[in-house]
Amino acid sequence: MNKCRLQMAIGNSSRIMQNLMLQRFPHACFFLKDIRRRLPFHSLPATLSQQVAELSEQEHRVLHRLYGGLIQGQRACLAEAITLIESSHSRKKELAQVLLQKVLSYHREQELLNNGKPLAFRVGLSGPPGAGKSTFIEYFGKMLTGKGHHVSVLAVDPSSCTSGGSLLGDKTRMTELSRDMNAYIRASPTRGTLGGVTRTTNEAILLCEGGGYDVVLVETVGVGQSEFAVADMVDMFVLLLPPAGGDELQGIKRGIIEMADLVAVTKADGDLLVPARRLQAEYISAMKLLRKRSKIWKPQVLRISAKNGEGIVEIWDKMTTFRDLMLTSGELQRRRSRQQSVWMWTLIQEKVLEHFRNHPAIHDQIPLVEEKVLSGLLSPGLAADLLLKAFSARD
Ligand SMILES: Nc1nc2c(ncn2[C@@H]2O[C@H](COP(=O)(O)OP(=O)(O)OP(=O)(O)O)[C@@H](O)[C@H]2O)c(=O)[nH]1
Incomplete structure (x- = not known):
């Protein structure tokens, strides 16, 4: 050309x-x-x-x-x-x-060189605090490195965006896996907006893959928007749910259950085995009613225990079956392409908004207009129009 x-x-x-x-x-x-x-x-x-x-x-x-x-x-x-x-x-x-x-x-x-196949399998893991995510990742990660895989774990912490606190990072997590030479564990940055964290996590995934890690696990706590962002970065999205039920599961949004390719009920051992079975049955019924995310994959609900190892080999089998089906049907490649576009638009949206907020023509006006909206003196629609007009009329 x-x-x-x-x-x-x-x-x-x-x-x-x-x-x-x-x-x-x-x-x-x-x-x-x-x-x-x-x-x-x-x-x-x-x-x-x-x-x-x-x-x-x-x-x-x-x-x-x-x-x-x-x-x-x-x-x-x-x-x-x-x-x-x-x-x-x-x-x-x-x-x-x-x-x-x-x-x-x-x-x-x-x-x-790999016949057009992706180099790594990207798996998102989410669940409420205390669901057993880190205990599972430690067990699961060790099993994978034992099979010769190179595993990286990226932990996205949504609390760091809003409160400056940390849900994932404060305690020592996955001590054994972090000593494994075939594993790499990294917490996401503790500052910045969700968009910023999305960007760096997406980029960190690419770097991990460049570094030869063939399984990339992206972990997040399911209490904000971060799990939706993570679901849009990975090939497969897995939701971990504790069997205790009740309050812990109140916060789980229907939307995020729809995103799940696999649900794993954790801690299926000892006294918790019975409630784990019950929750599994409930979710199997509930998921039949949900909108399907894929044409060829029906989301499944498993029981796992990181204490006695139940279901850990099975969950990897399900994951690889999913990956192979998605690869041969071309759905995985389509999912990745769509994710690239979502990622680009998220960044544009954030940059455009930042440019708008910081522009000298309106920067000082924003708090005044916002105050009028809060006190009911100005409708949000009119306020937005006023700010956008002031922005477009600049210099
Ligand atoms: N019985 C049983 N307990 C488990 C299992 N997995 C985790 N636990 C316990 O559940 C508690 C929470 O486990 P974590 O792995 O820290 O959970 P988490 O989801 O990473 O928690 P956050 O870091 O707070 O998000 C700990 O006391 C674990 O010992 C399991 O398979 N069986």
Whole structure:
């Protein structure tokens, strides 16, 4: 394709992107005008090579060392690379994107060598606090490394976004698995918005895969929006439910049960075996009534115990059956492609909103308008219109 045709193609695709954006966010025309003025769409592919060209000698060395170490499976380099993508420093963020792009190219090459099959299986695990997630992951992870797998565990902590506290990170978790040389455990950053955590977790998944981990477990506590975000990052989403029932399960949203490809009732041992069986039966009936997420997979409900090992081999068997079915039907690849698009729109949404909130034309107005909405003096619709008009009329 010659340069002129390539530019036309890029121009067309960027127009499609702009139309899509306008359909999703009608007010986005203000931002698009702004973005167009600053960065013509046809210049997008040039920005990465420009970023590479602008790197200092020392930055080139850092990238080279991290990339080399990462793909050779050095855990220290993986840890440093994840720290880089979590950085809020703007230069480091740019460096992280260059590294990620290199890892993505490496990925594509490896996937081609693997007959187009994904390098790793991404599994999301969610459940209420105390469901037995970390005990299960420790047991399950050890079983997988025993079978020769390389397992990484990324823990997404939703509480860190809202309260600054931590549901997952404070206590020592998975001590044995963290000593296993074929496992890598990492908590998500403890600052920032859910969108930010989504971004870094998605990027950390890619880095783990680049580092040779063929099973990536993404764990989250099912008490916020984070489980929905995690369900949109993984190939398979597993919900862990404790048999105690009652209050613990009150917080479980119907929406998240619909996202589950597999439900595992935990602690199915000793005195808890009977309630575990009861909960399993309840969920088997309940799940028949839910909307199906996949054309070829019927969500299943299992019982597991990380104390006596019941159901742990079976759950892995179910997971691999799911993966193979999804792969041969092409559903897994379609799920991943859709997730890429969701991920991109989540980031755009967050960036556009940040740009809007911080713009000097309206930054000081926001608290005043918000106060009027809270006291009932202004309707939310009118308030939004006023702020958007002030934004569009800037300079
Ligand atoms: N009997 C029994 N107890 C278990 C089992 N798995 C976990 N537990 C117990 O349940 C409690 C909570 O387990 P965790 O693994 O910390 O649960 P979690 O979901 O990771 O909890 P958070 O970290 O608070 O989100 C602990 O006291 C465990 O010992 C199990 O298979 N059987």
